[in-house]
Amino acid sequence: MKNFFLFIAIVVPVLFLNLTGCIPSKPTEEVEILPSERLINKLEVNRRKIRNFEGHGTINITSPKFTGSAAFNVILQKPDSIYLTVMGPFNIELANALVTKDNFIFYDALKNTAYTGKVSDNILSEIFKINLSFADLMEAFVGSVNLTENLYKIPDDYKVEYDEYVITYIDSTKEVKKRYKVNIRELGITDFNLRNFNNEVLLDGKYSKFEILDNVAIPFRINVFNMRDDQKVLIEYKDIRVNKKNIFIDFKIPADASLIRW
16 A cells, blocks of 8 residues: 555656646637737737826946946827936936927936937937937837837738737838737737848847736836847836826926027
8 A cells, every 4th residue: 555655656746747748838818819900900009098108217228339227217298208307316316308209408417407409310319328219219118119010911920829929020122020929918019029131130129027007018127129239228117107197297497507509
């Protein structure tokens, strides 16, 4: 009898491990698998649901021209306003930037100097230390990807891998491949990858630590690597509010500040 129990104690767990190793992984809950056109439509509808956004966290930038990290607050009013506050020790405000599609104001608190002028890619790069257009910058802070151009396109490849949709589009005109990975349950884009036709990665974005805010999956951790410019950006939010009536931009330059037109 002792030998029998010894057999059970040793063999059954081994059999169980072997059996579980052979069972293919499944999503933890049954969900509807969407056709590509419905998925893209849902993702784009969710992106457009975010009308305003306020987040507090840390940003870390690594590039050939600049490396540093800081605490920050960001307020976005779609479609045309980004307000960024960079803070130092003890939450002392070091700089403020209000950027719209057309104009910008940048206030350096340490120098008590404000700079203002027309928006350009060079200006955005100087303020935010990363090479992104205004539209891409707004999407980067929210952790979303604009899929408008794909709304009426059939993907070149569409499949389900475990608990993620994997969607690939090939743009022959620009000679690039775009791949998106989307969590099946939360419908949040977890990975965006841009490659050229030589299969070299040009841009890689990873999004994680999602929370559902106003029925939209919002990532609290955003990691973007721009290979072309050797730039890495890591954004980690501590708290986020979306679509709140009391989110507004209130930016006033001190009366005694120097004003420089750029």
